[in-house]
Each structure stands twice: as structure tokens, then as C-alpha cells.
Amino acid sequence: MLASRRILLIIGGGIAAYKSLDLIRRLRERGASVTPVLTRAGSEFVTPLSVSALAGRNVFQDLFDLTDEAEMGHIELSRSADLIVVAPATADLMAKMAQGHADDLASTLLLATDTPVLVAPSMNVRMWDHPATQRNMKTLKEDGVAFVGPNEGDMACGEYGPGRMAEPLEIVAAIETRIAKGPLAGKRILVTSGPTHEPIDPVRYIANRSSGAQGTAIASALSALGADVIFVTGPADVQPPEGVTVVPVQTAQEMLDAVEDALPVDAGIFAAAVADWRVKSASERKLKKTKDGLPDLSFAENPDILATVCKSKEKRPDLVVGFAAETDDVLKHATAKRKRKGCDWIVANDVSPGTGIMGGSENDVTLITDDGAEDWPRLSKDQVARRLAQKIAEALA
Structure with missing residues (x-):
């Protein structure tokens, strides 16, 4: 090259x-x-x-x-x-x-x-x-x-x-x-990836089982096609790809701030598994067991990053792709999420127990667009990423 x-x-x-x-x-x-x-x-x-x-x-x-x-x-x-x-x-x-x-x-x-x-x-x-x-x-x-x-x-x-x-x-x-003279040369694309960690106290936090592997693979595939990739990642289990701009974050609010700082972009791929809730007032000291039993935790809703970007009048990307990890009625919930959030595409996957998807090396996805639902065979996460990157390149051409 x-x-x-x-x-x-x-x-x-x-x-x-x-x-x-x-x-x-x-x-x-x-x-x-x-x-x-x-x-x-x-x-x-x-x-x-x-x-x-x-x-x-x-x-x-x-x-x-x-x-x-x-x-x-x-x-x-x-x-x-x-x-x-x-x-x-x-x-x-x-x-x-x-x-x-x-x-x-x-x-x-x-x-x-x-x-x-x-x-x-x-x-x-x-x-x-x-x-x-x-x-x-x-x-x-x-x-x-x-x-x-x-x-x-x-x-x-x-x-x-x-x-x-x-x-x-x-x-x-x-x-x-x-x-590289790839099909995405000159395009600036934002990718979010990994989980978020919402603190309870200095040693405990709310998280999920996302490894960040799929988002990392997508960022790498887009970069290989010539895109200038801004990679906003939570605390993932995998190393970020080379050749992209890496922005590490911990919480949902930090991820939203990083996303807004990165805008405008040509496309936004929101593969991160963002925690829906956070503890309203995280303790500055480690919570101790008490005779009264469990601590009294009050929760607040985290910012909706995907919806916020989709509804932006000035900085909405030309193409916004969301992800929906579901455990039941996958197509129904993912289709409703796409409409509710306002994104162009949504990548739905079944992460119910026994699939081995969450944190695994493979993915079984359905791409939902205006044209309907397109079922993909079970593929490695790298293969899913390359296939999605190619479709993004075609959409932005």
C-alpha cells in the first residue's frame, strides 16, 4: 500500500x-x-x-x-x-x-x-x-x-x-x-463501542457483559475502507484497533459528551451497550454492610445517546446506525426501537442465554432498514463488521 x-x-x-x-x-x-x-x-x-x-x-x-x-x-x-x-x-x-x-x-x-x-x-x-x-x-x-x-x-x-x-x-x-483509496476515503465516521460503567461507590459499578469486540471490529473494517474513524469506547475487554482516533470513556454521560464533541460526522455507528440507568448519587466512600440490610440506592435514567444524535437538527449524520441486543421478540423490539430512536438502520441480535453472542466471537444479526429486515447468517464478528462496513460505504457513496 x-x-x-x-x-x-x-x-x-x-x-x-x-x-x-x-x-x-x-x-x-x-x-x-x-x-x-x-x-x-x-x-x-x-x-x-x-x-x-x-x-x-x-x-x-x-x-x-x-x-x-x-x-x-x-x-x-x-x-x-x-x-x-x-x-x-x-x-x-x-x-x-x-x-x-x-x-x-x-x-x-x-x-x-x-x-x-x-x-x-x-x-x-x-x-x-x-x-x-x-x-x-x-x-x-x-x-x-x-x-x-x-x-x-x-x-x-x-x-x-x-x-x-x-x-x-x-x-x-x-x-x-x-x-488508502478505499470507498470511504474522505469520510468521517463515529463508532461507539463497549459497555459503560456507572459508579455506585469508589469500588462498585453497574455494567453489562459487552466485550466491545463487535464495535472494535466495525471500527477496524471502516478504517480499512479508508474512513477517518473516531472510536468512542467504554471499558472493553479487547484492545482498540490501530489507525483510528480512540476516545476512552467510562460512563454514559462521558460517552455522550465525547460523541457530541466528535460531531459533525458523515455516519454514526452506535454499537456501545450503554447502561440505561445510573445511581442518582454515587457514594464517595465505599458502602458498608449495615444491620438494616441492603443499601438504599436511588436510580436515575441515563442520557439516550442514540436518540439525542438522531434528533439533532444541526449535526445529525447522513447515516445513523443503532444496535439492539434483545433476549425475546427480537425483530419486534428492534423495529420498535428504530422507530422510537429515529435512526436509519438498526442491527438486531439475539443475546438470550444459550446463544453465546454476548461476549462471544460470533454474532447472528438482522439488519433493519426502510427496505425491511435482512437476515444474515451466523458469522464471526469480523465478518459481520466487514459486511456492515461495505453496506455503509455503498450508502454513503
């Missing part, structure tokens, strides 16, 4: 810059050519000699380098690639991109191009969570910039949380997806 593809790689100034060396190697293994641009701060972490040796060509660093400008001006450099990748994308680089600054070679290249851009953020967790960075990320996404990561984990500074740059192979997968 990457054979003869031209990647312009901008290496920002962060400790994760060392991963860019492996990224160059991985891209060249797949036949891509890599033109490296090293920022001044980036050169504090990796040397031009190391980058040049792995890329097999000169490193571009200075905006006013007369030799480089004579050989290939920065305007041509910014437009001769199939994709511009910024890895690591620091908070400073993201801010420059969002505000349209052009005070060095990297920011000038990013402003003077109509080439697709993919960024792999890398920064301290506090910097990532800062409202300014979140505003910049939202602006960049609205401008059509694609994201991979950041991941969550230990930081070089000793803190823990989101902000780690995606691993080189994750970035390669995202590059392949961005470059």
Missing part, C-alpha cells in the same frame, strides 16, 4: 522524537520514501545525522537555507508529498497549526500546503488536557487534520495519563488508512 508513496515527516521537539527513527525505518520497509523535516527543538532529541541515515536523504531544517531553497523550495516541498505526518506533534506545533503561524520551516510547510496531514500528538498529560490544547485539537479536526493517538501510559516526566505518542506501527497503520 505504501510502495512509492511519498511521506513528508515533520519531527517535533519532544522526548518521543526517538520513535520517529523507528517510524522512518518502518515506512521505508514498506516501500515509502520519507523526506524528513527536523524542527530546532526536535534536533535536541535526535540528530540530523541519525534521521538522514535512516531516511536515506538530506534533512530539511531551516526556512532560510539558500541551498535547500535552490534545490527544492519550501512551497514545492510542502506539496510534493502524498501525506504530511507530524510525529511527534507537540503542543506548540499543534497551536501553530491551529492558529496559522508560519515562523519556522515546519509551520510554514504546514500552512503552505493542500496535502492531507496526519498528526501524532505527544506531550505531558497536563498539556494535553489543557483547554487550549483541546480547542486546538478540535480546530484542527474541523480543518480536516487526522489524528492518531495520543495513547495513555507512563510519561518520561513521571506522570501517567493520555499524552504518549502512538507507537510507530500504529502510526504506520494510520498512514496506510489515510493514503
Whole structure:
């Protein structure tokens, strides 16, 4: 897929810059050519000699380098690639991109191009969570910039949380997806997946048996067809797919907030098993057994994410697909749910005891649309995902 593809790689100034060396190697293994641009701060972490040796060509660093400008001006450099990748994308680089600054070679290249851009953020967790960075990320996404990561984990500074740059192979997968000329190239699709956890107290919560496997498979299948996928997932048993923008959440309210932040999109696939209820006032301390017996828990209804999106006048996607996991009268309940929620399609499946569907590796679904109910044979969840992704591609064509 990457054979003869031209990647312009901008290496920002962060400790994760060392991963860019492996990224160059991985891209060249797949036949891509890599033109490296090293920022001044980036050169504090990796040397031009190391980058040049792995890329097999000169490193571009200075905006006013007369030799480089004579050989290939920065305007041509910014437009001769199939994709511009910024890895690591620091908070400073993201801010420059969002505000349209052009005070060095990297920011000038990013402003003077109509080439697709993919960024792999890398920064301290506090910097990532800062409202300014979140505003910049939202602006960049609205401008059509694609994201991979950041991941969550230990930081070089000793803190823990989101902000780690995606691993080189994750970035390669995202590059392949961005470059792929699939039927969903240029389409932005939201997928929700997994269960939600509604806290009772600091150690207990309400949940369900959803593994997140089906939603994960759908996100991966859509990405393979070229879509830019935003994957909002609860605490699933399976790892999220590579090459998508992962937004981890815990509760139904957090999932709704993440969904609304992701809009607008071309299509929304709501495969998450969202808890219908939550404890109205979760305890801040662990509840203890008492002589009086069971604790007195008061419940409240969770927000209806699918209905909220379907009824949105300004940001409703062109195609909304819901899921209905039922234990009896599956078609009747799923058809009623589709009408009640207002979604275009609904994927119904029987999760009654003995089917092995909930948390299993297979699914037995019926797709309900305006044209009626279409029964599918029992398939692996990956096969269901590919079949559904193809139908989505046909609908959005």
C-alpha cells in the first residue's frame, strides 16, 4: 500500500522524537520514501545525522537555507508529498497549526500546503488536557487534520495519563488508512463501542457483559475502507484497533459528551451497550454492610445517546446506525426501537442465554432498514463488521 508513496515527516521537539527513527525505518520497509523535516527543538532529541541515515536523504531544517531553497523550495516541498505526518506533534506545533503561524520551516510547510496531514500528538498529560490544547485539537479536526493517538501510559516526566505518542506501527497503520483509496476515503465516521460503567461507590459499578469486540471490529473494517474513524469506547475487554482516533470513556454521560464533541460526522455507528440507568448519587466512600440490610440506592435514567444524535437538527449524520441486543421478540423490539430512536438502520441480535453472542466471537444479526429486515447468517464478528462496513460505504457513496 505504501510502495512509492511519498511521506513528508515533520519531527517535533519532544522526548518521543526517538520513535520517529523507528517510524522512518518502518515506512521505508514498506516501500515509502520519507523526506524528513527536523524542527530546532526536535534536533535536541535526535540528530540530523541519525534521521538522514535512516531516511536515506538530506534533512530539511531551516526556512532560510539558500541551498535547500535552490534545490527544492519550501512551497514545492510542502506539496510534493502524498501525506504530511507530524510525529511527534507537540503542543506548540499543534497551536501553530491551529492558529496559522508560519515562523519556522515546519509551520510554514504546514500552512503552505493542500496535502492531507496526519498528526501524532505527544506531550505531558497536563498539556494535553489543557483547554487550549483541546480547542486546538478540535480546530484542527474541523480543518480536516487526522489524528492518531495520543495513547495513555507512563510519561518520561513521571506522570501517567493520555499524552504518549502512538507507537510507530500504529502510526504506520494510520498512514496506510489515510493514503488508502478505499470507498470511504474522505469520510468521517463515529463508532461507539463497549459497555459503560456507572459508579455506585469508589469500588462498585453497574455494567453489562459487552466485550466491545463487535464495535472494535466495525471500527477496524471502516478504517480499512479508508474512513477517518473516531472510536468512542467504554471499558472493553479487547484492545482498540490501530489507525483510528480512540476516545476512552467510562460512563454514559462521558460517552455522550465525547460523541457530541466528535460531531459533525458523515455516519454514526452506535454499537456501545450503554447502561440505561445510573445511581442518582454515587457514594464517595465505599458502602458498608449495615444491620438494616441492603443499601438504599436511588436510580436515575441515563442520557439516550442514540436518540439525542438522531434528533439533532444541526449535526445529525447522513447515516445513523443503532444496535439492539434483545433476549425475546427480537425483530419486534428492534423495529420498535428504530422507530422510537429515529435512526436509519438498526442491527438486531439475539443475546438470550444459550446463544453465546454476548461476549462471544460470533454474532447472528438482522439488519433493519426502510427496505425491511435482512437476515444474515451466523458469522464471526469480523465478518459481520466487514459486511456492515461495505453496506455503509455503498450508502454513503
